[in-house]
Amino acid sequence: MTTERHTILHISDIHATDGELLYGQVDGIGRLYRVAQYVAEAGLTPEAIVITGDLAQSGHGNAYPRLRNAFAEVSSLLGAPLFSTLGNHDEPAQARVLDGHAIQHYRVIELDRLRIVTLDTSTGSIPSDQLDWLRAVLAVPYGWGTVLAMHHAPVPSPLPALARRGLGNSAELAAAIKNSDVRLILAGHYHHTMSAEIAGIPVWVGPSLAYEQIMNAGPHEVAGQDSAMFSIIQLTETGFSAAPVSLLSSTPLFTIPIGQATVAGRLPSTH
Ligand SMILES: [Fe+2]
Numbered sequence: 001m002t003t004e005r006h007t008i009l010h011i012s013d014i015h016a017t018d019g020e021l022l023y024g025q026v027d028g029i030g031r032l033y034r035v036a037q038y039v040a041e042a043g044l045t046p047e048a049i050v051i052t053g054d055l056a057q058s059g060h061g062n063a064y065p066r067l068r069n070a071f072a073e074v075s076s077l078l079g080a081p082l083f084s085t086l087g088n089h090d091e092p093a094q095a096r097v098l099d100g101h102a103i104q105h106y107r108v109i110e111l112d113r114l115r116i117v118t119l120d121t122s123t124g125s126i127p128s129d130q131l132d133w134l135r136a137v138l139a140v141p142y143g144w145g146t147v148l149a150m151h152h153a154p155v156p157s158p159l160p161a162l163a164r165r166g167l168g169n170s171a172e173l174a175a176a177i178k179n180s181d182v183r184l185i186l187a188g189h190y191h192h193t194m195s196a197e198i199a200g201i202p203v204w205v206g207p208s209l210a211y212e213q214i215m216n217a218g219p220h221e222v223a224g225q226d227s228a229m230f231s232i233i234q235l236t237e238t239g240f241s242a243a244p245v246s247l248l249s250s251t252p253l254f255t256i257p258i259g260q261a262t263v264a265g266r267l268p269s270t271h
Pocket residue numbers: 013015054087089189191208
């Protein structure tokens with residue numbers, strides 16, 4: 001069945017751990033379940049769930065079986081297929097237990113109107129054979145176009161400490177996708193939200209579910225603060241939107257029935 005828009009639930013940088021909390025307080029897999037609950041409560045019905053890498057924290061290879069189970073349950077809860085890519089923290093051999101990762105860590109998925117292509121940048125770059133494969137996939141356009149999902153952003157972060165930590169061969173990727181039907185790139189890695197453009201194609205660097213970069217930590221340090229965020233991506237035939245959402249929330253400042261606000265003739269002053 002076709003719909004007017006496709007919604008993608010975009011999650012990145014879970015940094016799941018095995019047996020201990022990340023930095024003593026972050027439970028990545030627990031947060032994943034909370035995202036599913038949050039999205040369901042929001043009344044959103046995504047067509048797909050895309051997770052762009054750093055699924056597990058480096059050295060926590062035993063987290064992958066737990067991730068596999070969590071991915072299956074979140075997919076079932078939201079009634080949408082889930083696709084994941086690997087990041088630099090991930091361990092490719094142990095990640096093979098994940099659904100869709102048994103043979104290789106990149107693939108193409110055809111939704112109703114959209115094509116999603118997941119890429120493996122666990123080495124920091126896209127290997128040349130994978131770029132060849134990508135060119136072959138993109139040689140045939142699909143529906144409303146293609147969304148690329150990858151861990152490393154193919155654009156530099158404005159933070160000096162992260163500016164050289166993006167995709168190692170972004171120029172090669174740009175050449176491979178230029179004039180193709182790729183219309184959006186979803187990435188993560190930086191742990192700070194950012195939008196950009198490469199080869200005329202928009203890039204959405206989604207926030208992390210585990211922690212957020214402290215942007216004024218200085219040029220020679222990186223520091224993180226507790227934050228759990230994800231993105232809601234919506235695509236129509238000709239456009240898209242990307243909305244970052246915070247999972248951690250304090251007591252609401254106000255709650256007003258939307259009908260009442262409309263009758264009053266205006267929304268609260270914060271809108
Ligand atoms: Fe990360």
